[in-house]
Amino acid sequence: MSRYAVWGTLAALAWLAANGSVPLSAVPPSAAAQPKAITAGQGAFDRVCKQCHGPEGRGGDAPRLVPFSREYEELLAVVREGKGEMPPISARSLPDEAVAQIVAYLKSLS
Numbered sequence: 001m002s003r004y005a006v007w008g009t010l011a012a013l014a015w016l017a018a019n020g021s022v023p024l025s026a027v028p029p030s031a032a033a034q035p036k037a038i039t040a041g042q043g044a045f046d047r048v049c050k051q052c053h054g055p056e057g058r059g060g061d062a063p064r065l066v067p068f069s070r071e072y073e074e075l076l077a078v079v080r081e082g083k084g085e086m087p088p089i090s091a092r093s094l095p096d097e098a099v100a101q102i103v104a105y106l107k108s109l110s
């Protein structure tokens with residue numbers, strides 16, 4: 001790529017960013033920024049986790065989860081393998097996608 005092409009690309013990206021319409025391919029796939037994922041995550045959390053971790057993850061019989069700083073892979077491991085008194089939760093009752101949505105939800109509360 002020539003120097004001019006590089007600057008042209010950067011200028012185009014800057015313009016798109018400034019105008020709030022960065023093409024999807026330029027944005028890392030982050031569920032954290034998606035309102036839909038957050039809403040879905042709240043539904044899944046309330047259904048599966050709230051009974052122990054309390055409303056909005058504020059703690060109950062199980063520890064408080066917010067502020068939440070874990071990544072998806074870490075949470076998936078805890079959910080699938082269980083931890084101490086937390087039972088493992090199967091993909092049948094909570095699909096991987098719902099775990100990712102729960103990450104987005106908990107981060108949105110943090």
Ligand code: HEC
Pocket residue numbers: 045048049050051052053061062063065070075078079083084085086087089094102
């Ligand atoms: C039956 C009760 C129960 C349910 C349901 C449950 N948990 Fe837990 N969870 C626990 C307990 C108890 C611990 C503490 C385990 C320990 O450290 O010994 C825990 C620990 C955790 C931890 C680790 C906390 C830390 O600081 O190490 C995370 C993260 C977590 N749970 C997330 C979830 C999510 C997300 C869900 C729903 C998908 C969920 N849990 C459902 C009881 C539960």
